[in-house]
Amino acid sequence: MSSMNLIPVSTSDYRRLAKKRLPRNLFDYIDGGSYNETTLAANVQDFEKLRMKQSVLRDVENIDTTAQCLGETFSMPLGLAPIGLAGMMSRRAEVQAVKAAEKSGIPFCLSTVSICSLEEVAKAATKPFWFQLYMMRDRSYVKELLARAKAAGCKTLVFTVDLTVVGARYRDARNGMAGRLSTFAKFRAALEYPTHPKWLLDVAIKGKPHLFGNLEKLVPSARSLADFKDWVDSQFDPTCTWKDIEWLRSIWDGDLIIKGVLSPEDAKEAVASGADAIVVSNHGGRQLDGVSSSINMTPRIRDVVGDKTMIIMDGGVRSGQDIVKAVANGADFTLIGRAWIWALAARGQDGLEALLATFKSEMDVSMALTGVTNIANITSGVLDQY
Numbered sequence: 001m002s003s004m005n006l007i008p009v010s011t012s013d014y015r016r017l018a019k020k021r022l023p024r025n026l027f028d029y030i031d032g033g034s035y036n037e038t039t040l041a042a043n044v045q046d047f048e049k050l051r052m053k054q055s056v057l058r059d060v061e062n063i064d065t066t067a068q069c070l071g072e073t074f075s076m077p078l079g080l081a082p083i084g085l086a087g088m089m090s091r092r093a094e095v096q097a098v099k100a101a102e103k104s105g106i107p108f109c110l111s112t113v114s115i116c117s118l119e120e121v122a123k124a125a126t127k128p129f130w131f132q133l134y135m136m137r138d139r140s141y142v143k144e145l146l147a148r149a150k151a152a153g154c155k156t157l158v159f160t161v162d163l164t165v166v167g168a169r170y171r172d173a174r175n176g177m178a179g180r181l182s183t184f185a186k187f188r189a190a191l192e193y194p195t196h197p198k199w200l201l202d203v204a205i206k207g208k209p210h211l212f213g214n215l216e217k218l219v220p221s222a223r224s225l226a227d228f229k230d231w232v233d234s235q236f237d238p239t240c241t242w243k244d245i246e247w248l249r250s251i252w253d254g255d256l257i258i259k260g261v262l263s264p265e266d267a268k269e270a271v272a273s274g275a276d277a278i279v280v281s282n283h284g285g286r287q288l289d290g291v292s293s294s295i296n297m298t299p300r301i302r303d304v305v306g307d308k309t310m311i312i313m314d315g316g317v318r319s320g321q322d323i324v325k326a327v328a329n330g331a332d333f334t335l336i337g338r339a340w341i342w343a344l345a346a347r348g349q350d351g352l353e354a355l356l357a358t359f360k361s362e363m364d365v366s367m368a369l370t371g372v373t374n375i376a377n378i379t380s381g382v383l384d385q386y
Contacts, residue, residue: 095120112131277309
């Protein structure tokens with residue numbers, strides 16, 4: 001059976017379909033990492049190294065995967081992480097994603113650099129969604145963005161702190177997503193689009209406008225990706241420090257999550273700054289290559305912060321079993337990025353809903369066969385330590 005006729009079930013199934021459907025530069029943008037992509041690989045491989053401990057003859061008739069996050073109850077400890085340019089992978093992808101998340105009972109986080117605007121997503125949503133912020137030099141526009149987020153009903157702000165400079169992503173450089181291409185290279189890249197007719201019709205034609213909905217005043221068309229990279233380099237603020245958290249708090253009265261914490265020292269700073277939660281993340285291996293995987297760093301950070309703040313783990317989650325492993329390793333909640341955009345690129349909202357249902361089913365099975373019936377019972381004892 002060819003990959004195009006494949007009935008997708010797992011995350012890897014959806015990745016294969018997305019690779020077939022997307023022009024190479026767009027697939028590599030969401031699939032790739034920085035430098036040699038060692039951290040990108042470690043995020044997944046270190047999950048695979050964790051072994052679970054099977055426990056039998058327990059009463060596991062009633063499995064409850066529901067989890068609490070910032071005062072809300074979700075169907076499982078999983079949310080959709082913010083993904084920039086998502087709307088270039090599937091038609092109005094952010095709208096499809098928020099609908100799928102709501103139907104699946106999990107939170108969705110909209111990126112600052114989304115194609116669909118806060119207002120467009122709010123029209124499609126029936127519940128508050130999260131909004132992710134990059135700190136920009138133009139603080140007045142940050143204020144404007146947060147005012148728009150509040151007006152759109154957002155109550156949770158995810159402040160990403162590990163993108164003050166952009167990592168060297170070699171795939172993007174080769175494909176012209178970062179830097180400039182020669183005339184011949186541009187021509188060769190342009191030939192990719194007509195060879196992907198389904199994407200061409202669904203996204204390039206029917207998915208317009210191709211604008212950065214939240215940054216329309218500042219950034220040109222999303223089709224001009226080199227210009228966008230120039231804007232990121234000039235506008236994302238490398239002078240941002242922990243003191244800026246105080247400023248954010250002065251203009252944002254909702255929940256504040258700090259995303260991009262990858263050391264015990266920074267975790268302590270995040271707690272001291274009053275963060276309601278932290279996301280242990282290496283930006284999906286897209287920033288500093290060679291750092292620890294998120295799953296390996298999670299227990300070290302838990303040891304330092306204890307119960308002082310909620311820990312959300314992001315990076316390498318590819319299944320419901322990975323969610324169970326993450327919770328057993330010290331996380332309260334998890335996020336997925338590539339997994340959800342692969343599913344959406346491959347099969348749209350139906351594909352994403354199906355993948356999330358698979359995650360839920362995989363959690364049910366993993367919990368039952370390790371002898372636990374609810375999230376509170378998932379401890380380090382679920383993992384085989386030997």
